[in-house]
Amino acid sequence: MATRGDRTPAILCLPELSAACAKKALDLGPQGLMFPMIESPDAAELAVLFCHFPPHGVRGSADTVVRASAYGIDDGYLAWVDEELLVMCQVETAAGLAEIEAIAGVEGVDVVQMEPLDLSASMGHLRDAMKEAGRKLGRNRGNEALIQNNF
Template identity: 35%
Template sequence: MTHASLKQMTRTPEVKLGHFIVEFATPGIGHILRQAECDFALFDLEHSGFSFETVKSATRYFEAAGLPAIVRVPSKEYHHIARACDVGAEGIMIPMVNTAAEAKSVVDCTKYHPDGRRGVALSVAHDAYGLGPVPEKLAAANERTTLFCQIETAEGAENVDQIAAVRGIDALWIGHFDLSVSLGIPGQFDHPNFLKAVERTIAAAKKHRKALGRLVPSTEIGIALYRQGFDFCCYSGDVWVLRDALAAAMTTLRKGCTT
């Protein structure tokens, strides 16, 4: 079965639903998410402790299931970004992008000549170890790699219009907790300053025809955010879904067995 690529997804307004992987990089994870009818996976390197060796394996799991995956790298450093590309990540998410210059640097790290300055590595994981003309391989890699910039600082929110205008950036992604902390209002997602920053980001995404995403803690919030303009909705994370489902079952069983 053929599934849409991340690049194709960023070019349509329809909702794309995914799940956040921070703990369970098991061989079956791609098929589990595909059976749950996810459209994509977000695989975290910033807070999970996963290594690049784990990313390399997990990327194969997602590919086997036909599930596009976004890898959030730990920093804006070249060696983190380019290595994620080399091990096969289809999507790259960059934390805390603050300026258009930083966004342009991200493009340089992920794109081959003539679109960037990524060091050339061919017939490895990212191109399925295949052969072919070098110019065609470089162009194919540039087209495949899909870039998500996280807007999660006060500076990033202030400069979001210029960030969204950078050629090669495919999507914006609000990091809501870090954004609220940077604004000095930790966890206050209904605060006027937070809402203003979100509005600026939505407007920038619409103006420059970029996709827009966010982690969503509940289905109700996800639906509301989609109606605001967030077309990439990443529902919860593996740890929290397991914990909450198991806690609910334990509560029901304990109550039923003790009354």
């Protein structure tokens, strides 16, 4: 990974909650993963399981053939995953908000992040704050008619 050379931490945002996405991303060697659209503690538990090797998870144990472990040279990689890998859960819906404390209480979840735009949209308030503040949702250049209509 390009960030390994200067020790810049990398957290990858996955497109969905799936074992396949998590495995492919983790094989690259990031310091953490961010899982989108987490709406329940069960989903948060899956995110944690996808990140860890057995017996703590369901990640495939081919750690000796992936970049993340320096192709097997890094003897400390397995311990590092269990102790240091950051697991983030994004709450983006009203359903997730209703379960946020339970999601945050899942063992192995390190961060619960609110996604304000998707969350407000799921609650029926898309663009309300901008409209109330009198700000236009658009750029100063472009189609002025669209900007006036909050596009």
